Amino acid sequence: MTDDELIWRVAGGSGDGIDSTSQNFAKALMRSGLNVFTHRHYPSRIRGGHTYVEIRAADGEVPSRGDGYNFLLALGDSFARNPSEDAYYGNEETKPLTENLDDLREGGIIVYDEGLLDEDDVEDLNERAEEEGWHVYPVDLRGMAREVGREVMRNTAGVGATAALLDMDLDEVESLMEDAMGGDILEQNLQILQQAHDQVNEEFEHTHDLQVPTGTNEEEQVLLSGSNGVAYGALDAGCRFIAGYPMTPWTDVFTIMTQNLPDFGGIAEQVEDEIAAAALAVGASHAGVKSMSGSSGGGFALMSEPLGLAEMTETPLVLIEAMRAGPSTGMPTKPEQGDLEHILYTSQGDSCRVVFAPGNIRECYEQTRTAFELAYDYQIPVMVVIDQKLSGENRNVDESFFDRQPDPDPGTVLTEDEIAEAAHDPSGKFNRFLHDTDKGVSPRSLPGQKGGHYLATGNEHNKAGHISEDPENRVAQMDRRMRKLDHIRDDLDSAEDSNQTTVGPDDADFGIITWGSSQGTVLEATRRLNDDGKDVKAIGVSDMMPFPEAELEAFIESVDEAMVVEMNATAQFRGLIQKELGRFGPKLTSLLKYNGNPFEPAEVVEGYEAQQQGEEDTPGTNTTIQPAAGD
């Protein structure tokens, strides 16, 4: 925890514009020269219900959500239901205050809309404020909005009040409003912003010390989500076809692709179900267009068979899995890393696929590009695994990071001239599936090309694609398909940059291992532990299949003990490490969290400390420890 950071939480109900308000505020902070990171918490509901967005802003790096927060803007919930303590949903009217108090840091600031929230309805607010040293500013935001424009503009009044209390310049907020709206709406919003700002300054003496941090970014920044990263990586990789079906949180990637593909000369299809979605991507890819599909847990379950078809027919394919808490419908808007085993092994037969789990927005972009490259070079399905946390979190990235060339390469496809020279079966069919080929890849033809016709089939097949149950052919085809994974591993190992991210001193005694979206939080926790004199290093792993054996083996061998941090209940990634490396059981413990909220850095620090002291439990109730094998 640092003093020179702002963690601003705007809370209210779903449908009240919390998302767009926070997006603009985050951009204003970014434009002022700060690094920002957002964390979104919302229910599976369109109108009403406890919702908040946290924006963490600092001059230094912000790779994760923080520990708690220090500024609450509590707006009303326009759609609050059952305003009674006894009701199943509790008193929703007061939730923007009551649900958020536990995480507010000592000495934090509360601004609440007294037009909608009555402090008398919030038990002990004043007592707690006194105990915790909170600074409470009741402001009639709704009243201000009504006076000038419409009630929904109270969010703008809240931003004006925030700016006043943090001594923050309004210029950036104003210019963002000018970008987003026009006419009377803009005029009214600008007026409300200014009025709220001035009124708060006049009415209240600042009793707090917190101010907006200042910082500078050396180059132009852009604010993007993990879903943006995946979609932009796909567009730049030359993807020109997507098929999908809506499901949270995958819908974000699907929407971004759908909105952009027509302008990029491609096609987006929303179809009847996820079986169709993945099958369409297979069909378009078979015909030569770089294609993708994706879903979240339940929808991805439906894609198992088309995924297997792509493995067997060696059709290039990229699938995105945006995980959420399961099993079954689970918690649709809450993150979890519980689908790892499902993704690695679903579909009948031996898995023959590549799986990446990027850890941040840049990695979402990079690894999605790599996914397309490998899929089309090796004719293999590649999965990119994100989750509700990474898909929706926004972080600033250097604009220049995206200044990259697109990749129109269709992969290992022959031209008609090359087909004419290539091996054909005596029957005249093109030998699409040769036994002995470079890196296990047998170049393909596309329907409509002269001289290239063959049969693609989900049955085992011979060189020309014809259905075959001949044992020798079977082994030759299986071995060739599986061999691709070894070559892909070699390619990844010899690439300039590893997909794995490490932090901390090489010779540390203790290692923390994590995967996918938990990376940023673990890296921050590791830095804190080192600042605190602890001897710890960490690795965030992205390559799930083929597994980065050499890197993980070297990491685990170099430490006395290691703790695997992941958001699920059964330590799936730890299981994968042991399966792939065949040892280290007694050396690996786990720190798990599966309550629907991502780790905070402090929870990882506490988890480390509890394990170092040999305790069986963490101090909080949100995380659990799973001991090493044999313990």
Added chain:
Amino acid sequence: MSAFNAIGEEREIDSDEFTPGIEPQPTWCPGCGDFSVLKALKQALPEVGRTPEETLLCTGIGCSGKLNSYLDSYGFHTIHGRSLPVARAAKLANSGLEVIAAGGDGDGYGIGANHFIHSARENHDMTYIVFNNEVFGLTKGQTSPTSPKGHKSKTQPHGSAKSPLRPLSLSLTSGSSYVARTAAVNPNQAKEILVEAIEHDGFAHVDFLTQCPTWNKDAKQYVPYVDVQESEDYDFDVTDRREAAEMMYETESALYDGEVLTGRFYVDEDRPSYSEEKQAIGEMPEEPVVEQYFDDDAEWKRSYDLLDRHK
């Protein structure tokens, strides 16, 4: 210049070109109606001027799924019930291809019925042939979605309690713009209907009655058959949705009373195909999407051009 020179090739096409060198003899049972589909298709494709290498034949799973093992063209033998989504995407990717999907009644009206409904609804410019033998053949004779009520099989030992699905009516309601039924026992009509279906610019659905002599009934039971266009007993307008619906209902009911009615049941030449609809709203380029990968002059936009919205 196109990278797909088999497409649009103008030349004489011999129906023998569609006979494969590997396994030219189908492994279907003697007397199987599937032979007639294969034969009719081999005749229809040259007649409409389509060559093997501009044709993509996508099949499902079952006896009917073997169709593209015995017909030489580009083929995709997919998974059970999923020939349609694979086929229609290939058509979207490369509009120059002649795309045909085929499968059995279990494949298309059972496990894949959702895709059947939505492919018809979208009116993709393609042909869908359903081998309707009223039984699951390759898994040894179980009751299928079109088996008659009371049909006894190992999985329905007391006779099926379900009324059969009405494929023609379902097709019409879903949005097919060409609906026909033909029978293996009527090869001339079968070929003519396939020619019309392939030439039709929209989703053309052909319910093809294919007797299964092993599990169900032999060819004799589909005789006599009546062509509703030629018979004086029937007079309806195939372009009129209401009249078509009534005729379909009668036809579907009659089949289980031993009367085999065949012919064209609905034809709508005016409905735009799905690609035309998508192009009209700016969601699909005029040129086949796949060509850009082989066009050195193609312009490739990049995400860098989208960043203003993120500043």
